[in-house]
Amino acid sequence: MRIKYTISIVFVVALVIIEKENNIISRVSDKLALKQTPQTPLQARGSSSSVVLLKHNGSFTTSLNNKLDPAFTLMKRRLVNYTEPQQEAASASGGRKHILLLATTRTGSSFVGEFFNQQGDNMFYLFEPLWHVERTLTLEGGGTNASAAAPAYRDVLRQLFLCDFSLLESFMEPLPEDHVTSALFRRESSSSLCEESACSPFVKGVFERYHCRTRRCGPLNLTLASESCLQKEHRAIKSVRVRQLETLRPLAEDPRLDVKFIQLVRDPRAVLASRMVAFAEKYKNWKQWAADGHEVPVDDDEVRKLKGNCDNIRMSAEAGLRQPRWLRRRYMLVRYEDIARFPMRKAAEMYRFSGIPFTRQVRLWILRNTQASKEASGVYSTQKNSSEQVEKWRFGIPFKIAQVVQKVCGPTLKLFGYKFVDSEKMLTDKSVSLIEEKVFKFT
Template sequence: MRFKYSIPVVFVLALVIIEKENNIISKVSDKLVLKQPPMVLDSSSSLQLLLKPNQSVPSFHFHPRTSAPVFTLMKRRLEDYSSHQPRTQKPKQKHILLLATTRTGSSFVGEFFNQQGDNMFYLFEPLWHVEKMLTLEGGGTNASASAKAYRNVLQQLFLCDFSLLESFIDPPPVDHITSNLFRRWSSSSLCADSVCSPFVQGDFEKFHCKARKCGPLNLTLAAQSCRAKQHRAIKSVRVRQLDMLRPLAEDPRLDVKFIHLVRDPRAVLASRMVAFEKYKNWKEWGTRGGDVPLDDDEVMKLKGNCDNIRMSAQTGLRQPKWLRGRYLLVRYEDIARFPMRKAAEMYRFAGMPFTPQVKSWIARNTQVSPKEASGVYSLQRNSSEHVEKWRFSLPFKIAQVVQRVCRPTLKLFGYKVVNSEKMLTDRSISLIEDKVFNSL
């Protein structure tokens, strides 16, 4: 009779204990199984932990249907019970760095994260201040110094620390309050109620919020808002080499994912010629006769940009250990043609839910009339028509120069070379190859 009741008693007691001391029970059960001889159970001292005082250890038996030892079956049931218990775990914070160059559609793509809702803290081009401060008298920056500064500022911002960025804002903030944060209005988080300080009549803020009247930005409140959000995203067009960001990927406090946005270099140049006055040399070369001087500084600068983008992409696509699972290459052309699909892909990569707010914003801002999408900096566009619009504004001779100095980059990203002006403007010929970017 004692054996008849001992097995149920052991099982019930084990289920009670498993709630509080799961690890101990698992270890004891493992010892029991390891110490069993073929037909005899000789572990009374260990098993006694699970029995009432003065209760004897039962003889060893096999299950009548499965021929498995009874205590082995019991251990399995305990493990199954334990594995199905709910475990409360704080959702992991995600850190997204959108890397691009100017006129690649990065402001548009950045909105995919800016529109995420209350759980996302998004910053638009905070490195603008760093570049401005470090720009040399003759133009440009010291590459190594600026790269280190960019990395350190990004690292602190992902940790919701604005102190280092403050040192690059001109004029310097007073008591952590500034009226000069670049494009503040491009971050919904910096114009939210929790960060919107009272508006004072007469105060001038260059980059003021557009949706509501807010006073100068209190960076202490911004840091508090950042810490209250589950995820953080930053968009930047100023990082030249991906490998300079390795310390961010290896920082145990962060879980950084790099989304690398690229675009056809011919389209990028065509857009810059429209948007920026400093590209007047390219405009002149496109309209006058004669060849473009390939040794000109502007042409060399274009080649350097293409090389930097290609080398960064090659690093990412090789998936070195420090970047494994952290790098995603996305072509702007694919986003423009399939915005909802590519946005969903980016969210899957980031490990975040693709929210209805983002879907709604994409639906509203990718199917608009040409009049609505006419602004140089507009975030609205008819994506399918916009993607190759550059082909009808860029002179063929300029396209040839880009193809000559950026050919390896064009090849890596799957952009077709044009051999004639007719081919350039032929809508029936796509210049975008179908390409999946896996490891090289």
């Protein structure tokens, strides 16, 4: 009888172990698609291990030519101690932090991006590298193919965080020759790309629109840029082109990365007022509506586009604030208005969240660039007299335009703590703040 019970117990234990190993194998196989062998900087186009971009019927897909069978066999052998893969994933990034600053245009993202660009020798910062991707995927009638853009943005960001520029190269026009380009968008906005280590010899007669201002460099050698990136302790990217945070989930789950997402938001009424000035030609309908006495047609494409933008921002923030497992301790929401009012405090919070030391160099930059004169505070300037910028928009937008924004972006305004105005007088009353004091929990 004792032997019978012993056999039964052993049988049950064996079933439990088998089931646990099967679950682990399943999880490991799911992640193997992410766990590519890191490429050497800028492998030649067409090599079997590189990421190849395919265009088919107007959409883009990525083809990963990986040999998974040997890797899967290796992982199965490791299941003797099934905690090892988890331990390996936790240490894969080697303590390196990857920061992705997500925003939309005219939210102050260039200014906030400088908080990381000014970090110094241990930070590799890129300014809007997805500009090239968006430009390639722009449709003839305007706008982008969202179903193609989302995976393309995600894959390019992943490779850039790994210091691999080869996928980005395939979106650049003209295509770089021998990994050298004079057309990288806003190169001068990245201190890392203008350092001596990434500065190739000056070539007379070669025009580079976004050339370095701190030293005389030739066209950007992306191999040198990749090598410089690999030498940096941390990496940060600023982008206004990702629509939905959910599409970046594979980055958070990639064991080679330790990504922190910082979403920057701003009052949609202020964003629209700023865009009407900065992009006057694109927003001429809004300017016309503001000038004439007619009602704004809420079924107009421009109004629907505004609503879509607000909805995307709100849904991304709602996903982040829910703190699903894949975003736990990886998401932070910050309002531009809070940064403008308390730049040093908010910068310190962002650095604390990112797990990176807040250096004296960044502090000095913030002190110098939050007390700028009116002459220095241009439309695209990163120098701001921050205390004056917070609600300046209220005196440049008609009440009827503010009403339209409130109607189509109401849930977004409420989520982020922006007060509604019910009259022209309230809109322009300096004694009434439209910013609620609000704390967003992200840890």
